[in-house]
Amino acid sequence: MNWNFVFSKRDKRPMYQQIMEQIVQRIAVGDWLPNAALPSIRQLATEIKVSVITVKRAYLELEREGVIVTQQGKGSWVSGEMDQQTLQREELTRHLERAGKLAKSLGISADELLDLLKIHTQ
DSSP states (O other): OOOOOOOOTTOOSOHHHHHHHHHHHHHHTTSSOTTOBOOOHHHHHHHHTOOHHHHHHHHHHHHHTTSEEEETTTEEEEOSSSOHHHHHHHHHHHHHHHHHHHHHHTTOOHHHHHHHHHHHTO
16 A cells, blocks of 8 residues: 655644545545555654654544544554545545635636536546
8 A cells, every 4th residue: 555645834734634634535536445454653653754643643533533443452444334425525525625716716717617627527
């Protein structure tokens, strides 16, 4: 599994939220399937050069949301009980929000944006 994470220095959100978002994105698009093993907290912290506490917080939040499952001493993995379709819809909503903001900053109307969406979904 590819654990490469990309972080933006311009992103104002806490690092644990950025980690959560990237894990959820990979699950939503099907890169990480239900029951797929996640790296250990320590392993991921070392790889992405953040503190163990930061990764632990991200994992705890994802577990609370039902996205991952963690068992002490056994590790963490993508939940097999998660509603994949809901996760995908939430991810789509986030992308559409970003697209809407970008379109607005470019002076693109909602109708133009809808036309662009129709072109790219055919």
